Amino acid sequence: MSTLIINIKQLLQVHDTNTTILKGSDMKKLPIIENAYLYIENDTIIEYGEMKDCEGFNPETTINAKGKIVLPSWCDSHTHVVYAGNRTSEFVDRINGLSYEDIANKGGGILNSAKKLQETSEDELYEQSIKRLNELIKMGTGAVEIKTGYGLTVEAELKMLRVIKRMKQESLAKIIPTLLAAHAIPSEFKSKKQDYIKYITEELIPKAAELNITNYVDVFCEKGYFDIKDTEAILKAGEAYNLRPKIHVNQFNILGGIALGVKYNALSVDHIEELNDADVEALKGTDTIPVALPGCSYFLSIPYTPARKLIDAGLPLAIATDYNPGSSPSGNMNFVVSAACVKLKMTPEEAINAATVNGAYAMGISNMYGSITRGKKANLIITKPMNHYSEIPYAFAHNPVEQVIINGQILD
Ligand SMILES: N=CN[C@@H](CCC(=O)O)C(=O)O
Ligand SMILES: [Zn+2]
Numbered sequence: 566m567s568t569l570i571i572n573i574k575q576l577l578q579v580h581d582t583n584t585t586i587l588k589g590s591d592m593k594k595l596p597i598i599e600n601a602y603l604y605i606e607n608d609t610i611i612e613y614g615e616m617k618d619c620e621g622f623n624p625e626t627t628i629n630a631k632g633k634i635v636l637p638s639w640c641d642s643h644t645h646v647v648y649a650g651n652r653t654s655e656f657v658d659r660i661n662g663l664s665y666e667d668i669a670n671k672g673g674g675i676l677n678s679a680k681k682l683q684e685t686s687e688d689e690l691y692e693q694s695i696k697r698l699n700e701l702i703k704m705g706t707g708a709v710e711i712k713t714g715y716g717l718t719v720e721a722e723l724k725m726l727r728v729i730k731r732m733k734q735e736s737l738a739k740i741i742p743t744l745l746a747a748h749a750i751p752s753e754f755k756s757k758k759q760d761y762i763k764y765i766t767e768e769l770i771p772k773a774a775e776l777n778i779t780n781y782v783d784v785f786c787e788k789g790y791f792d793i794k795d796t797e798a799i800l801k802a803g804e805a806y807n808l809r810p811k812i813h814v815n816q817f818n819i820l821g822g823i824a825l826g827v828k829y830n831a832l833s834v835d836h837i838e839e840l841n842d843a844d845v846e847a848l849k850g851t852d853t854i855p856v857a858l859p860g861c862s863y864f865l866s867i868p869y870t871p872a873r874k875l876i877d878a879g880l881p882l883a884i885a886t887d888y889n890p891g892s893s894p895s896g897n898m899n900f901v902v903s904a905a906c907v908k909l910k911m912t913p914e915e916a917i918n919a920a921t922v923n924g925a926y927a928m929g930i931s932n933m934y935g936s937i938t939r940g941k942k943a944n945l946i947i948t949k950p951m952n953h954y955s956e957i958p959y960a961f962a963h964n965p966v967e968q969v970i971i972n973g974q975i976l977d
Contacts, residue, residue, distance in 0.1 A: 568605045569624035576601035577636035585931035589879035595914035605943040608973040632950035638707025639898035640924030645889035647694040649685035675749035679717040701896035705966040707944030714745025737971040741928040743781040766802035774806035782808035786822035800829040815839045833927040858887035859904035872909035883923035903961035913955045943973040
């Protein structure tokens, strides 16, 4: 199968040499080719360049992208797409004045989603989750991390992992599963948290590792959830099974989760609505990428991640949706890119870099995804007609995506 895309107004994120992460001032650079072509064979980007050099191809399909932008598909490195039902009643409670914390203290929040998920059959959970995944693919996402964490029992967590595995087999999108081993403390363990930590480290992690579905472990390191000591015990247990951390830190409180993540060579530290100088220092010179989740800040009306502080310190930054029923019920990366510009004060170039190359890095797949590079996977967005790529974040809440190509396949 071969496809030639011609007359591309702007081809974005073109890197002749494989770029796997962009840091600091390099995030301001977005290499583009004006009036370009792109040639794909099977699932791979083979060639690209200026239209004047487009010759010698004999493609099965030609797409005329006149007036349109072509860029790598969004790489969404933090989602909880597998969940059951929704939490609209808590949404209304929050409008009426309750906080996320108030709702959790009443036994709602994550515990509410866990109860629903435990009561939902594996097939039904798959059906609900694949529907969400297909919707976000249509909005331009080609690679996505999916966490467990709404199981809270070994049985339900393994059910989530099997659902993610099935989604991986059925979908063209690249899926990176993460074991969110410690997301909340179930009510039956409320006064015996240490027993729950033991359950996670001695039963859940070994059994989940046995399935061989995930390479990552996650913990919600937060007041009222898992403190630094708990988090360290879980990261250590994960390390014994070669599970690399990708952790929730600094959402409401700074507990030292960033430095701990770095100590355990976390691939990413996510949320960071709160940040201090020690956190910035801890990240410098490491392989750990911070990830901002503007959809969560928007939905919960909490601070936005201080992106400027991170990028201006020379650090990389990725952005992701955090798609979940409680704090960010949207998987729309176009909105996230726009919010990154408007609320995190990132330039369109920085936001697009954060949502492509750096998003891929935060999933450990940036050697094959996230840029237009010969040999990389043909996961692409073709936009609606527009004059400049800045229109993608500018016209917030519109859908800039006209067509998507995943693994070289043109989706309807
Ligand atoms: N903060 C922890 N976990 C999710 C939200 C979970 C929920 O409320 O269901 C997050 O990333 O925001
Ligand atoms: Zn999350």
